[in-house]
Amino acid sequence: MKRNIITTSDGSKTIQIEEWNEQYHSIHGAIQEANHVFMKHGLLYYYEKLDNKLTEIDTEEISILEIGFGTGLNTFLTLIEAEKLKLNINYVGVEAYPVQLEEIQQLNYIELISETHKAVFEKLHETPWEKPHLITSNFKLEKQQKFFKDINSENRFDLIYFDAFGARVQPELWTEDIFKIMYKALKENGVLVTYCAKGSVRRAMQAVGLTVERLPGPPGKREMLRATKTT
Template sequence: MKRKIITTADGSKTIQIEEWNEQYHSVHGAINEANHVYIKHGLLFCFEESDDNNISILEMGFGTGLNTFLTLLEAEKRKLNINYIGIEAYPVLKEEIEVLNYVELISPKHKNQFQRLHDSTWDKTIQISEFFKLKKEQKLFNDTNYIKAFDVIYFDAFGPRVQPELWTEEIFKLMYTALKPNGILVTYSVKGTVKRALRSVGFELKRLEGPPNKRHMLRAIKR
């Protein structure tokens, strides 16, 4: 499928799949969306609730590495020990990564760490910084089989409009199993079918204010 780099409303770039009219991040601001959904309501909510510096994160849809990079920066800023696993079936091409401008807009001094996120060997745990360990796994979502391993899941798949098979009870059951008790899953989608699938496997849902130009987002808690 044909892909191109586009600039979003906050000046940050993302990748668009033209055939689907779908982007890796919101056209209303890639960085703003990532910070709001995954950092503020995922990572930081978890830290504030538990006051534990050791946090395990599973990202479903590693993609451009933006969520991962923002998490690494928070880990260093707050001295959080983060163990991060990113799932991605179809890795972004190196030439696409090279034209993304996240480092320039967010933290130029962390250019080497951003590069290491993408250069690190797949299926191997790599110490990216003092506070951040990364393992990228190249596999499909339904091939994950973790049990009570994570505090937070960033669910950042392509939208249910174009890939409904990633937003099913089957997938969310895997996510529920992968979370520790009281673990959380955050996602940008509030579609009715998504909410029903999450509730059906046992999640308790909270609808929150969404990122720019989106009314709501979801946080699901494993009780």
């Protein structure tokens, strides 16, 4: 399938799959979407859930699973936020079809987010797959090349960034079967966030036992979803 590098509304670039008319990020702003969905309503929300007990957070490791490692944008933003908040992060990014380095080099995330983190962004993409690597003193990354249906973690993650391609082009990624896997992977009180707000997706999440809330969406989307594993 033909892949193009396009510029989104906030000036940040993303990859477009021409045949599907689908992008890795929102055409209304790749960085804006990532910050709104995964940082504000994901990482920062989870941080606040810990009641800002700074002495505990300083020594606690937060485990994050990203469904769709893609361009590494969410990973990069998470690393920078973790640095600011003094959080230790254990990050697993799952991707069936890794983006090529030549495509990554055409993106402008370093320029728009933090040029001082250029070497770190490059390291995120250059480290080998299938093994954990210490990217910075407080950020460990493991990239796994597999299909989402093959994830078999149990009670491992505090937070899931569900950033798969949209249900319009890959409906099989937004089913009860997939969300059962996500539920199993989450720890008790763990949180899943996604840009998607389709009613069928919300119902699939609820059917597996997740407690789901609708939230205001990023630019170009009215709503998004956040789900919690409650008992």
